[in-house]
Structures are given as C-alpha cells and as structure tokens.
Amino acid sequence: MTPSRQVPGRQERARQRREEIITAAGEMFARSGYRGTSLADVAARAGITEPGLLHHFGNKAGLLLAVIERRDLDSEAFALELLGMEPSGRLRALPEFARRNKQRAGLAKLFTVLVAESLEPGSPGHEHFVDRYRSMRAIVAENIRSAQAAGLARPDVDPMAKAIEILATLDGLQTQWLLDPEAVDIVATVESYARTLERDLTCGLP
Amino acid sequence: MTPSRQVPGRQERARQRREEIITAAGEMFARSGYRGTSLADVAARAGITEPGLLHHFGNKAGLLLAVIERRDLDSEAFALELLGMEPSGRLRALPEFARRNKQRAGLAKLFTVLVAESLEPGSPGHEHFVDRYRSMRAIVAENIRSAQAAGLARPDVDPMAKAIEILATLDGLQTQWLLDPEAVDIVATVESYARTLERDLTCGLP
DNA sequence: GTCTATACCGGGATAGAC
C-alpha cells in the first residue's frame, strides 16, 4: 500500500518539479520562441541542470508538448466558462477575455509565437494547432448556429465562415497588441470589435 | 570613366547574385523561420558558400533585413495599386489581394513567421515591423476617413479602431489558412469578410 | 567576389555515479 499523506510524497514532489519546469519553459518560449530557446536557458531558470530537465521530458520536443498541453488546459477552462453563460451574454464576455489576457500577456505571446513556429507541416506542434483551430472553429460556429436558431443572429450568415473570421480577428488584434502595446489598446479594440460583431450579426434583423 | 554596357558589368552581376541569395533566404525563412534557418541552409540553396554569403550581407541579421526590405517593396507596390483605385472599389479589391497572395504563399508565410519572431523588443526585425504596422494602420484609417467624408461609411466608426480591426482580420485569416489550407479557403473567407465590412460600414446609412 | 580552412561557441543528448 502507498499511503497518501499530508507531506508531499515522492511522486507529488516530482509533479511539482515538472510544473515548475513547464512554467519556466513557457516563459522562455514566449520570449524567444521554441527554436530560440535552449534547454540550458530553461534549466537555468528552473534551477535544474540540463540532464535533470531531460529526465522529465525525454527531449526538447517533449518539453514543448508539455508546455502546449498546459496552455490548453487554461484556454479550455475559459471556453467552458463561456459556454456556461447565456448565449446572449457571450459577446459581452469578449472584452473580459481580453482584460484577463492582458494580465497574462506571456500566455498570449506564447500562443502567438508557437502557432507561427508550427505553420510548417512536420514541425513539432503542427498537428496539435491544426486540431485545436478546427475544434475552436467548430465550437464558435455551433454558437452562431444556436444564436440563429434563437433569432439572435441573421440567418444568412455562414456560421463557419463567421467563426473563422471571429477567431482571425481576435488573433490578429492580439498580435498587433503584443508587437506594439503603446499603439494598440487590446481591451478597447476588442470591445469595439464586440460591438462590430453584434451589429453585424443583427443588422437588418426584424 | 566607367562605361555602361550591354553585357552585365561587375556591379550588375553582384547585384543579381545578391537578389538570388535574398530569394533563397526568403524561402528558407518562410519555412523554418529566421532562427530555424542556418546560413548553411541559405548558402546551399543559393549555390554559394557561407563566407561568400556573408561577404554580401555582413552577418545573419543583415541578411534578414535585406529579406524584409525586399518583401516590403512588394507590399508597397500593392498598396500603391490599391490607392490608385476608386475609393468605392477598394473593398472589392480585397479578394483579388487574397487570390494573388495564394499564388505566392511563401511570401505570406514569410511575413507571418517573421512578425511572430519579431514580437520581442530587441529582436532584429522588431523596430521594422512596429513601424510598418503603424504606417499600415494610418493608411487604412485615412481611407476610412475619406470614405466617411464621401458619405460611403457611417460617420460613427472610429477610423483607427476599424483600421486595427481590418488588418487584424486579414492577418488572422492568413494564419489560419497557412496552418490548415484544407480547412480554410482564403479567397472565400476574404470575400466573405469584404461583404461583412461593407455591411458594417454602411449598416443603417441613409 | 568567391573560395578553403579553421576558430570557436553553443546546441541537444547520453553515460554513469550518487
């Protein structure tokens, strides 16, 4: 029997160590990208040696996948939160999303940087991001469909085309903001876009 | 006196060589990013040795800047073309832009990849892309302003906010398309977005 | 202007002790 105790056990300690390393790696990847970050960079920041690091993740790509996985848990939590809301209030939640992202700019940057590094088929994260976008598009499209069914959106918009467009805009706003935070107020522009979207979906509606 | 002749002179030959190298570098940067590409990769593709390559550009960052400069000439040509059109026809030119970009996917990818690698202040291309986005936003905003003055767009949209939003959407559509060309038809989605935009700018207009 | 040769560093990864 392996008794569970108050004091962290061996496995628990290891898990914590892993989490610390993933956090360190995420910070470095956001700054310099996957390719621009060395295992030594991550190891130094996590207070471990390179072999110690590789013990947990096998190789550098394994570390990347762990970082991506962690980020996904975070964004999934947000998606669930959004889906738990009234359909009519989801648009209004967008600025709140932006506000939260602004607090954790590192996470936003991580996503933007890793997607760009994953454009090429065969790169370590490629499959993952392809799948992820497909499922995000499907979720948003389904939302639009239900809004249409409820009479909250014009029936003549193509849900998938609009879903692509919405994700595109949010991504693009984020990129411009990350590049030049002085010139682009992410919260204000997302707020403005939410109004655009509301107008767009309801324009000409009885 | 240095006579200009029919046969390419020494300087002309050198310029051509430079252009060939820049082309090769652009292709490699688009595929693997700046950081993921080695001078050896570029040299091999251009049919030259590494020292030969460095003779022309000094160092790797110099090569990057040359690639960026070339890409800019291309996009400036498009901007001028667009500005030469009737204001009312510019929206309809967007899909044509997308169609052209589709033919030269490498150039689109190059831009997307390099922007992401330039998010961090201090990276080789950072200043350049900050400036470039600022001027693109200014141009688009000015276009919106003149459309408003001509009664072609609702006067209550903030031109700069809308400019940010338009560039964001086009960038984001491009990213999704590059990541997953099977799932995202870039021409169709840009066409759809152009309609969105037209509706948005004129919705409720007398 | 392009080459060969080479310096020199930093990268990822492994072996094996503790």
Add this chain to the structure above:
DNA sequence: GTCTATCCCGGTATAGAC
C-alpha cells in the same frame, strides 16, 4: 531524481589565398 562529465554536432563568423 539529480548531478558531473562528456560527446558530437552544427552554428556563426573570420583569416587569408586566389
């Protein structure tokens, strides 16, 4: 599970001949 030591590769860049 973490360390030290080490391997070996590939990276950028320079020196100097032609």
